Amino acid sequence: MFKPLLSAPHVVQRGEVKPAAAWAYRAFAVLIALAAGGVFLASLGYNPFRVYASMLMGALGTPGMQRETVKLTIPLAMASLGVLLAFKMRFWNIGAEGQFALGAVAASYFAYFQPQLPPALLISLMAASAVVLAGLWGLVPAWFKTRFGTNETLFTLMLNYIVLYIITYLREGPWRDPAGGFAATPRFPRQARLPELHFPSIGNVHIGLIVMLLAVVLVYLYLRYTKQGYEIAVVGQNERTARYAGMPVKRIVLRTMFLSAGICGLAGMMQVAGPDRQLTDAVAGGRGFTAVSVVWLARLSPLGSLAVAFLFSVMQKGCSMMQTEFRIPASMSDILQGIVLFFVLGAEFFLQYSIRRRREVPA
Amino acid sequence: MTPSPPAIQLVGLTKCFDRTTACDRIDLDVRRGEILALLGENGSGKTTLTNMLSGIYQPDAGRVLLDGKPAVIRSPRDAIRLGIGMIHQHFKLVEVLTARENILLGQRGPLKTRPEDALASFGMAVDLDKKIYDMSVSEKQAVEILKVLCRGADKLILDEPTAVLTPQEIQHLFDALDRMRKEGKAVIIITHKLDEVMAISDRVSVLRRGVNVGTVETARTDRYFLTELMVGRPLDLDVRRAEAPLGPTLLKVSKLTARDEGGRQLIQDVSFELRGGEIMGVAGVAGSGQKALCEIIAGLEKPSDGSVFMDGQRIDGLTPREIIRRGVSMAFIPEDRLGMGLVGGMNIPDNLLLKTYRDEKGIILRRRKAREEAQRMVERLRIVTPGLNVKLSKLSGGNVQKVLLGREISLGPRVLITAYPVRGLDIGASMTIYDMLNEQKQKGVGVLFVGEDLDVLLSLCDRILVLCAGRVSAIVESRFATKALLGMKMTGLRTDKEDEYV
Numbered sequence: 001m002f003k004p005l006l007s008a009p010h011v012v013q014r015g016e017v018k019p020a021a022a023w024a025y026r027a028f029a030v031l032i033a034l035a036a037g038g039v040f041l042a043s044l045g046y047n048p049f050r051v052y053a054s055m056l057m058g059a060l061g062t063p064g065m066q067r068e069t070v071k072l073t074i075p076l077a078m079a080s081l082g083v084l085l086a087f088k089m090r091f092w093n094i095g096a097e098g099q100f101a102l103g104a105v106a107a108s109y110f111a112y113f114q115p116q117l118p119p120a121l122l123i124s125l126m127a128a129s130a131v132v133l134a135g136l137w138g139l140v141p142a143w144f145k146t147r148f149g150t151n152e153t154l155f156t157l158m159l160n161y162i163v164l165y166i167i168t169y170l171r172e173g174p175w176r177d178p179a180g181g182f183a184a185t186p187r188f189p190r191q192a193r194l195p196e197l198h199f200p201s202i203g204n205v206h207i208g209l210i211v212m213l214l215a216v217v218l219v220y221l222y223l224r225y226t227k228q229g230y231e232i233a234v235v236g237q238n239e240r241t242a243r244y245a246g247m248p249v250k251r252i253v254l255r256t257m258f259l260s261a262g263i264c265g266l267a268g269m270m271q272v273a274g275p276d277r278q279l280t281d282a283v284a285g286g287r288g289f290t291a292v293s294v295v296w297l298a299r300l301s302p303l304g305s306l307a308v309a310f311l312f313s314v315m316q317k318g319c320s321m322m323q324t325e326f327r328i329p330a331s332m333s334d335i336l337q338g339i340v341l342f343f344v345l346g347a348e349f350f351l352q353y354s355i356r357r358r359r360e361v362p363a
Numbered sequence: 364m365t366p367s368p369p370a371i372q373l374v375g376l377t378k379c380f381d382r383t384t385a386c387d388r389i390d391l392d393v394r395r396g397e398i399l400a401l402l403g404e405n406g407s408g409k410t411t412l413t414n415m416l417s418g419i420y421q422p423d424a425g426r427v428l429l430d431g432k433p434a435v436i437r438s439p440r441d442a443i444r445l446g447i448g449m450i451h452q453h454f455k456l457v458e459v460l461t462a463r464e465n466i467l468l469g470q471r472g473p474l475k476t477r478p479e480d481a482l483a484s485f486g487m488a489v490d491l492d493k494k495i496y497d498m499s500v501s502e503k504q505a506v507e508i509l510k511v512l513c514r515g516a517d518k519l520i521l522d523e524p525t526a527v528l529t530p531q532e533i534q535h536l537f538d539a540l541d542r543m544r545k546e547g548k549a550v551i552i553i554t555h556k557l558d559e560v561m562a563i564s565d566r567v568s569v570l571r572r573g574v575n576v577g578t579v580e581t582a583r584t585d586r587y588f589l590t591e592l593m594v595g596r597p598l599d600l601d602v603r604r605a606e607a608p609l610g611p612t613l614l615k616v617s618k619l620t621a622r623d624e625g626g627r628q629l630i631q632d633v634s635f636e637l638r639g640g641e642i643m644g645v646a647g648v649a650g651s652g653q654k655a656l657c658e659i660i661a662g663l664e665k666p667s668d669g670s671v672f673m674d675g676q677r678i679d680g681l682t683p684r685e686i687i688r689r690g691v692s693m694a695f696i697p698e699d700r701l702g703m704g705l706v707g708g709m710n711i712p713d714n715l716l717l718k719t720y721r722d723e724k725g726i727i728l729r730r731r732k733a734r735e736e737a738q739r740m741v742e743r744l745r746i747v748t749p750g751l752n753v754k755l756s757k758l759s760g761g762n763v764q765k766v767l768l769g770r771e772i773s774l775g776p777r778v779l780i781t782a783y784p785v786r787g788l789d790i791g792a793s794m795t796i797y798d799m800l801n802e803q804k805q806k807g808v809g810v811l812f813v814g815e816d817l818d819v820l821l822s823l824c825d826r827i828l829v830l831c832a833g834r835v836s837a838i839v840e841s842r843f844a845t846k847a848l849l850g851m852k853m854t855g856l857r858t859d860k861e862d863e864y865v
Contacts, residue, residue, distance in 0.1 A: 240703040246684035
């Protein structure tokens with residue numbers, strides 16, 4: 001007989017991995033990521049266990065901290081839902097940051113200039129104008145893409161900066177608070193603030209929490225059970241097939257981008273009328289970009305996006321505690337998020353491929 | 364003196380994907396100076412087997428012996444170093460380079476054989492300084508073969524090499540293969556066409572469900588035995604032309620002309636009428652304008668001139684949606700099934716919904732009917748799938764085609780346009796498709812059938828339209844036509860008694 005051949009490890013494709021197993025893989029990847037972050041912390045001379053413990057305490061230790069974490073989750077999860085709709089269509093909307101901020105601008109207009117309206121109407125107008133203005137803003141790159149085939153990634157990215165400078169302009173100029181000593185917009189009148197609900201466990205949280213949770217369910221149902229959701233999936237996976245089947249592809253792209261940007265705009269309105277109560281250029285605060293990572297980690301799942309957004313918020317909140325307790329820079333949070341992203345995306349490789357060794361045939 | 368070992372010998376070669384075993388302990392050998400035909404239905408493991416030989420897949424078990432010596436083939440580069448030359452169905456050539464440049468591309472060190480020498484010894488007609496984009500399909504194929512020969516391949520594997528060739532070109536290819544056999548090269552040819560197996564091979568190995576179910580000497584077997592071996596049951600091989608009364612004219616195409624974005628002529632002055640109860644074949648070398656013709660009729664592309672009437676209504680220039688809205692029933696099966704027509708990432712029911720989801724009222728997508736329809740379709744067309752929720756891209760080509768054709772037929776079309784509906788399908792599945800088309804014809808549907816196998820076109824269709832470089836070179840009655848005539852019309856050669864047939 002022949003001598004056994006050298007064992008040659010090779011990469012092979014896997015079949016379907018059961019969802020439960022897949023999530024176990026991802027959870028494991030997060031654990032490894034935390035371990036890697038721990039090594040990093042240890043190398044800086046900190047005790048990783050104590051740091052992680054204080055992070056966890058800082059984010060979830062007391063009802064007040066839980067409340068703050070939830071308040072961080074609301075805008076991030078909401079923006080993620082917007083991004084998710086576009087991503088499902090393989091339309092890479094990197095403009096959530098600007099759409100978020102523009103929603104806040106629209107809401108602020110009514111808060112500053114129409115405060116005499118009945119509160120219910122005022123809040124409704126703020127929300128509606130945020131959705132519409134941000135939605136129209138989202139239509140711009142979508143229209144150029146359907147008409148001229150422009151690259152939406154760059155287009156949406158550049159539009160962000162325009163919005164951010166619009167806010168700076170408004171703050172320095174027309175919307176500047178004359179009473180304030182330095183350039184800032186005035187605070188919202190009481191009737192332009194989102195009403196708060198009392199939750200027995202964590203106290204008062206603005207109504208945006210309910211809106212966000214409702215949106216998660218609605219987006220889930222929309223994508224899964226409606227004709228429009230089906231169209232988004234078909235256009236995303238195979239535009240030629242969509243055209244062949246007689247789908248109005250351009251209209252679907254425009255409609256979906258309007259919705260995507262509109263949801264981001266609503267998130268912005270909830271942020272400015274909820275915790276911020278004043279329009280600042282930090283209203284989006286990078287959430288529009290973080291939302292891209294959230295959606296990607298959640299593998300375009302609405303419920304998953306909520307979970308990931310919550311975890312990111314825990315990390316962010318925890319890191320600010322870590323900062324005060326250990327004087328570790330808050331950018332540690334960003335590093336940890338990067339590490340988690342790296343490992344979880346790495347896990348995706350192992351969900352699709354496995355490494356095998358050749359074995360001899362049983363005679 | 365002991366006989367020399369086989370050029371390629373496979374011992375217990377096994378490859379598993381997930382839970383399916385694509386190749387199950389396959390033993391196979393090819394000797395020098397021999398052509399082995401590898402026959403098998405779709406999903407029988409032919410492609411997996413050849414991919415292991417060319418270094419694309421790694422076997423999970425078993426071994427490969429080349430000239431009696433164990434070999435590990437880790438990459439296509441390894442394969443070529445070991446003298447294995449793979450000719451894929453889809454050519455891997457750089458269009459803007461010449462034949463010679465393509466042959467030299469990626470080559471480290473000098474070629475084993477000069478292209479001129481290889482050309483001379485195998486009698487292939489290729490202009491080495493011609494650019495690939497100027498070449499016909501058969502020339503491109505010849506370049507692919509030259510490429511591996513020049514790199515020293517003495518074991519050739521050809522994956523369905525005749526699928527895209529005209530009868531005359533097939534003869535040339537076979538002459539070249541015959542010369543290689545005489546030179547002592549070992550050749551494996553994968554094909555579905557039994558006539559070709561009988562014509563060119565010395566031995567045949569038949570794969571069924573990943574198992575080598577038998578290797579026989581070609582001279583001692585026949586088509587029927589091979590079919591039974593391949594399918595596992597006896598099968599009627601004759602393609603029949605169903606009898607049906609001729610209906611009214613459904614589709615009237617006149618003087619259709621179209622250019623691509625670069626201004627290149629795709630089709631020119633194409634005119635024909637399609638009546639209910641007939642199957643009109645469209646023959647032509649690949650790329651003669653078949654795609655443009657189908658896509659214009661289906662409303663996916665706009666013609667630059669000419670018109671298309673359906674039931675007396677002008678439809679050219681309308682969007683696919685408008686064509687459907689006007690009650691014009693037309694089913695179009697694109698050349699590239701997964702590229703256009705289906706969504707690979709969705710399951711069967713969701714793919715069935717593509718054209719009908721708008722018919723239901725309301726905003727909710729109703730999947731129940733589609734699921735039932737899918738279940739029926741899977742049973743009726745014997746679609747092999749682990750379940751209804753499996754993504755289409757996980758099914759084999761034949762099963763994907765059945766889903767597509769099944770969906771189009773379930774829409775109850777009046778004109779059915781199909782392009783290459785049996786491409787990549789095994790005999791059993793192909794016969795099912797032909798039966799389905801005949802059934803439609805008998806229902807009074809007008810069928811436009813863009814095909815590549817001339818035997819099938821001749822026996823299935825009532826009339827055959829031959830396209831040559833975008834023009835109609837002939838419309839012939841099938842029962843008075845021959846393969847040779849079609850072949851000449853496809854390449855634009857004139858026949859002496861042209862008018863008799865046209």
